[in-house]
Amino acid sequence: MANKKKVFGKMEVSKNSFKTLSEPVKQFGGLVGIIILIFLTFFVLNNIFGEGDELVAKMKIEEERIAQERKLNKLISSLPSGVLVSFDGTDNFKLSDELYEAVCKATKLIPQRAIMGANFLNFRAHEIYTINGNKIDETFVKWDDEKNKCFAGFVVSGNNVGVDETIKVSGEALSFLSTGIDTRVYFIKNF
């Protein structure tokens, strides 16, 4: 009981000393208090709902990806329309090493003729491709940093004579088609 009185007494003294402060000091103290409260609220909310550093990292990756894509799109629009090759001996536009890598990274499409060409060396893939009405499960175009080469391929799957099969055909992407809007893999060397 005596302790309680002591506490209340102390609070009363603090209250009185606060009242004795000048008005600008009180306002400043209030402002600091509100700012601390806002920070604490956001801190608590961020801990409960926010993804913190993970989200920031994801956003950075996405921003970098968008910047890279813009750069590649700019480069593609500067390329001549038509066939682009990475090897000598043709009249087509020969890609420099730098352009070859850039075009590879920007390319996502593999047209039917490139798939049919690769299937010459893979009869099972051809059969499944034909049986499924030229349906492709997945296509990919990847730049290999170690080999300094562009690889492209596709996956076909289906039932062939009672057997479920999934076949991945891949090889070096050696030529591309530039339409002026996008680029497509034109030749997959899988032999």
Next chain:
Amino acid sequence: MKKLIFFILFSSLITSLALARSTGCKEGNCDNGYGKWVYTDKTTYEGEWVATKKHGQGTETWPNGYIYKGQFKESQWNGIGILFFPDGSTYEGEWANGFMNGEGTFTWSDGKQKKGIWKNGSFQE
């Protein structure tokens, strides 16, 4: 607004007509005889036709650089023929049902060769 719709429809019509004119039998007789057919993806076949099918000697050129010169049967690569790959590699020999089948020689663009029997596009060791 009406003008815009009219313009879009008119453009579509012109494009369709232009596309229709650029494909199909462009030269000669593509029913029975010798003729040149152009497909929508710019693949061309020039050679002999029997009953509207590619049959006999002919050349098929794909837009991505594959060229087959040789015999056709029922519109498929059948008989003796040579396929030029886009990078300069070739296969010369026997074909059946559109695949390397029989005796043939595969020559890589660097000159390396593989000669022997092929079955459905695979070399038989």
